[in-house]
Amino acid sequence: MDTNTAIAALAALAQSTRLDTFRLLVKNEPEGVPAGDxxxxxxxPHNTMSSHLATLSxxxxxxxxxxxxxIIYRADVDVLRNLTLFLVKDCCGGSPELCGPLIAELTPCCAPEPLRS
Amino acid sequence: MDTNTAIAALAALAQSTRLDTFRLLVKNEPEGVPAGDxxxxxxxPHNTMSSHLATLSxxxxxxxxxxxxxIIYRADVDVLRNLTLFLVKDCCGGSPELCGPLIAELTPCCAPEPLRS
DNA sequence: CTGCTTTTTCGATAATCATGGAAATAAGCT
DNA sequence: AGCTTATTTCCATGATTATCGAAAAAGCAG
Incomplete structure (x- = not known):
């Protein structure tokens, strides 16, 4: 992810209605939610939501x-994932030990392979 | 991390000079960098940088x-970590399998315990 | 105290953004 | 075709933001 893309994503999420909208869409993956809902x-208001949706898009x-x-909207979790990687790599690149705790906190919540076999 | 704190952090990073500044500070942990540098x-310009530093602060x-x-500035990596957790927990809360790949990509770069013993 | 360095605050300007009313577009129904 | 529903675009408004010159504050050295 390049810097400009990251800045656009950060700016899009840095507004309460848009952040709420995005979180709501993530919760409703993968069905999605119509704009009106x-x-x-x-x-x-519909037009205000529409312009926020355009920004997120x-x-x-x-x-x-x-x-x-x-019109059904859906979250693209890939971009969120890339944004997260973008942010984290800054701190890991410079000093990996700073980000160990992050992995430690993240793993119990969503480890790649569940412990139950 | 509450929503307002997250929005403030996202907005602070959603500007190229500030993002560059923050990344530069992360790279220079833990010594820090004076404002003028x-x-x-x-x-x-100094005054422009000063206002960006105030926003990040x-x-x-x-x-x-x-x-x-x-005046020496230092990055507070804890807040970046909390912001990352805030973003990721949205997607993990709703559907853990969406974020497995994130952990998978993150782990090689900064695993909590190095493989070398 | 005077001068020098570093950084911030003040104040103004231009640019971007959030908001929502009103009209336009798009799709389906009868 | 006309009517209803869903959403967007157009447009204007007020609010916030980015930028930076000029002046002020904070510290150090002589």
């Missing part, structure tokens, strides 16, 4: 797909 | 300490 769920954090009259 | 390194991402005439 998002506006209603967050008590935001431009940042690549969400994708949309028309489904008859509704 | 930061301005010079990034070719930014308010977001908790950096700390400052006077050392005779200079």
């Amino acid at each position: 998002l506006a209603r769920a967050l008590s935001v 431009r940042a690549g954090l969400i994708r949309s797909e028309r489904q008859s009259r509704s | 930061l301005a010079r390194a990034l070719s930014v 308010r977001a908790g991402l950096i700390r400052s300490e006077r050392q005779s005439r200079s």
Whole structure:
């Protein structure tokens, strides 16, 4: 992920309505949520929500797909993952020991391979 | 980390000079860098750099300490770590399998316990 | 105290952003 | 075609942000 992409993603998430929207979409993966439902769920006018969705889209954090009259939005978790890597690599590149605790905290919550076999 | 803190940190990093500054400070942990050197390194006027440093400080991402005439700035990696956890927990909370790949990519770069014994 | 260095604060300007009313577009239904 | 629903675009407003010149503050040395 290049710097400009990262900045766009950071800026997109640095606004409460957009952050709430993105988190709501992540929770509703992979079905997605229509634009109108998002506006209603967050008590935001349709046009305001629409412009926030456009910002998140431009940042690549969400994708949309028309489904008859509704437009379904979905979170693109890959971009979130890349953004996280982008941020973490700065601190790991310089001093790996600083980020050990991060892995330690992250692993119990979402280890790549569950312990149950 | 609460939402407002996260938004402040995201907004602070969503600007190229500030992002560059923060990355430079992370690279220079734990010695830190004086404000003037930061301005010079990034070719930014002193007062402009000063206001960016104030923004990063308010977001908790950096700390400052006077050392005779200079003011030394240091990155606070804890806040970066908490911000990362904040972002990742959204996707892990909803669907842990989405974030397995993140751990997988992160571990080789900065595993909590080095393989060499 | 005067002069020098380093950094911040003040203040102004231009640019970008958030918000939402009103109109436009798109899709389906009768 | 006309009518309803869902969403976006257009446009104007007020608010916030980025930038930087000029002046102020904080510290050190003579």
